Amino acid sequence: MSPSASAGASCTATYQITSQWSDGFQGDVTVRNTGRAPTNGWTVTWTFANGQKVTQYWNATVTQAGAVVTAKNVAYNGTIATGGSTSFGFLSSWTGANTVPAAVTCSAT
Template identity: 60%
Template sequence: SYTFYVIARDAAGNSSEASVPVTFKTLAGQVDTVPPTRPGTPVASAITSSGATLTWAASTDAVGVSGYDVYREAGATDVKVGSPTSPSFALTGLTADTSYTFYVIARDAAGNSSEASVPVTFKTLAGQVGGGCTATYAVSNSWPGGFQGEVTVKNTGTSATTGWTVKWSFPNGQTITQLWSGTHTQTGAAVTVKNVSWNGVLAPGASTSFGFGASWTGTNGVPSTVTCTAP
């Protein structure tokens, strides 16, 4: 509580009678009790025998999202594997040819935590001998009813590839209308893309990419798993 009053003065230094005082009380300090929104379902890409990259749609918050916690389902007690500040996390140290399930929780500066995201489950590749590749899926542009996507293919093996094949399944009925720098087939939700003559040979560590245009209605979710195989 505070009480204030006012006195007027003139140039000769005369002061008035004090005003009637006013008393008021400042508000209590505001406490943020609203948690961030639920993160989007993680997408696993660039899957190898020992790692993968998770990406998800960012959460929103009345004040601001301060970070995310990434968890691996592990029976009775799930394991926190990282706390990135952006909606992406690189997983390392995984076991080859093994299924994993991960989910994400957002948090704000006040310590509020969101509802856990829908989990994503994927299987690491079998140990690669010589060849091997990863594929990273991204939406580069989107508009009502349509979008443009790009997939980057990288040779993660120790010898040059002679070709590659990328596969994924669309979650919401999207349909590819055109694709460049690759040849594709789509059966229902399942998409298969193979290299063309000039981009199938990749030296170890080298990358190439292909792009596509597609249509969507209602929701434009990203595939939960994008795989790449190479001879």
């Protein structure tokens, strides 16, 4: 059984590249509760376009399957008050061009 969204729970995610070097970069994602109720958890997903690979992460559990990256809250930051936010970060390698993903989605439970 998959989790369903709590009544009024919703979120958005904002992705940014905060530092970049010749073969890697640091990214940060802010998760904001845009719903009418606190979140009990959240999942953020995006697809890299140019072969980027997550190598390290903090304040989330991050998995990558091919180009698709999925980040889920950890025990201490799954609950976000209405209007509140939390953030997580990661390091990634890259070759070619390093661009911000076209779409970053967030789902709240």
